[in-house]
Amino acid sequence: MCSSFRSLLPALRAFTAKCPPPQICTSLRTYATEAVPDFEHKPSHYGQPLFQSHPHLLRPHELTPGIPSEEYERRRKDLMDSLPSNSVVVLIAAPVKYMSGSIYKYRQGSDFWYLTGFEEPDSAVVLEKNASSRGYRMTLFSNGKDSAKEKWDGPRTGFDDALNFFKADDALTIKAFPAQLRSMISLYSNVYIDLPQSPRKNARSTKSLLRYLSPPVNPRSEYETVVESLSSSRRKPLAPHIAQLRAFKSVCEQQVMRMAADISGRSHAKTMRFTRPGISESALAAHFEYLCSLSGSQRLAYVPVVASGPNALIIHYTSNNQVVQDGEMILMDAGCEYNGYASDITRTYPANGSFTPPQRELYSAVLSAQKALVGLCTEAEGLSLHDLHRKSCDFLRRELKQIGFTLHTGDLERVLYPHFLSHPIGIDLHESSYSDRGESLKAGMVITVEPGIYVPPTAQFPKHFHNFGIRIEDEVLVGEKHPVVLSVSAPKEIADIEGACQGLLGLEPI
Numbered sequence: 001m002c003s004s005f006r007s008l009l010p011a012l013r014a015f016t017a018k019c020p021p022p023q024i025c026t027s028l029r030t031y032a033t034e035a036v037p038d039f040e041h042k043p044s045h046y047g048q049p050l051f052q053s054h055p056h057l058l059r060p061h062e063l064t065p066g067i068p069s070e071e072y073e074r075r076r077k078d079l080m081d082s083l084p085s086n087s088v089v090v091l092i093a094a095p096v097k098y099m100s101g102s103i104y105k106y107r108q109g110s111d112f113w114y115l116t117g118f119e120e121p122d123s124a125v126v127l128e129k130n131a132s133s134r135g136y137r138m139t140l141f142s143n144g145k146d147s148a149k150e151k152w153d154g155p156r157t158g159f160d161d162a163l164n165f166f167k168a169d170d171a172l173t174i175k176a177f178p179a180q181l182r183s184m185i186s187l188y189s190n191v192y193i194d195l196p197q198s199p200r201k202n203a204r205s206t207k208s209l210l211r212y213l214s215p216p217v218n219p220r221s222e223y224e225t226v227v228e229s230l231s232s233s234r235r236k237p238l239a240p241h242i243a244q245l246r247a248f249k250s251v252c253e254q255q256v257m258r259m260a261a262d263i264s265g266r267s268h269a270k271t272m273r274f275t276r277p278g279i280s281e282s283a284l285a286a287h288f289e290y291l292c293s294l295s296g297s298q299r300l301a302y303v304p305v306v307a308s309g310p311n312a313l314i315i316h317y318t319s320n321n322q323v324v325q326d327g328e329m330i331l332m333d334a335g336c337e338y339n340g341y342a343s344d345i346t347r348t349y350p351a352n353g354s355f356t357p358p359q360r361e362l363y364s365a366v367l368s369a370q371k372a373l374v375g376l377c378t379e380a381e382g383l384s385l386h387d388l389h390r391k392s393c394d395f396l397r398r399e400l401k402q403i404g405f406t407l408h409t410g411d412l413e414r415v416l417y418p419h420f421l422s423h424p425i426g427i428d429l430h431e432s433s434y435s436d437r438g439e440s441l442k443a444g445m446v447i448t449v450e451p452g453i454y455v456p457p458t459a460q461f462p463k464h465f466h467n468f469g470i471r472i473e474d475e476v477l478v479g480e481k482h483p484v485v486l487s488v489s490a491p492k493e494i495a496d497i498e499g500a501c502q503g504l505l506g507l508e509p510i
């Protein structure tokens, strides 16, 4: 806490107590009856919200909102226990990114945040496996306090607080990192580290040409030189090990993810109510984001898809710049990030509040497949994501035949349903880089279930379904015997969707 500001409070109270009678001091008296200003917490003394500075966001035992300090300790211990002796782990913070010269809202690297909870850029952590009861020694590198810089960019966490709150054994300036790293990693035979994306790889691809043409964001760092000096036999990828831990969500993580999905789900319902023919897709995207922010979300988890009518046939339609017409459906794929965790929900609903008979028929077909698939998301079923996807093709094929489709080989998988059913979700929207789609689902995993049907206007498909794009996506927490739908707040049944659109459920658009 900042003692110089705290000391203002008695003076302020004494001043207001001395205030003359109300009839000649109305303005001061007005101030005196309002809440005492919160000088204790502003500006904060730390580089991120902590209970000490933001008691409205965190509880006393939490290091980041919803996640206790002990949980970060357990994550580090689980990681270090999974590695062989004589191992060291090195992680650096995500780089700051710029747009037209000004800074983006910074987001910490997911693995770094998962292990430390530390949200400042220009930081790094080293975990050295040892024989202590904790199992490792933790050194946190960061900028530390710098009053001149903090005056411009906001507060940073000091080294003492890095020890106290983030439980580092040692807290050092990031300036010392390259030299310290060089000596630390020389002691270990296994160095777990992920290299930053090198522009020199994939030299022949188009992407590398684009990178070549754009100016370098980060000049080659001393850090990269140190890391590249390691022999390839000692250098081991870290991300796959952390991915194994991140695949299983703790009870605290499940609660944060449920909250993220609730915020997004309620925002979907209210955006349905807000929709009317004539409104622009971008207004719906803006309304959704506004509602999420109002509920405490820090950012959206991805650029939303708000696709009206035939735009829904473009799976990654994000231009969101056309006008909603009467009689169309809107496919909205949107989710917020809340307290570090992503949510991902898609709903398809009628612009004017009522499905037409063919819209209702195709929607019901996708919905019954989607619900059957959700029911299979249990450890007891023993299915993998690949298995689930194959089943989604079977279910959708059966449903489509019932409503008059004649399907030839490849029609479903290549044309009507060209994407995969599911992906794991958590701190990242797609937590799938190191997950195996062939591995059977286990309790504690969170995945999306998102079958869709997109009917192009070609003669082989029934005309009354032409240009319909329907996807229904929920987030599902895999249970041992029962799945839990985290995104349950977003209306999905036809009656609920029409009720939400028409305001029958007491829903207000804001």
Ligand SMILES: [Mn+2]
Residues within 6 Å of the ligand: 344, 423, 448, 450, 473
């Ligand atoms: Mn998704």
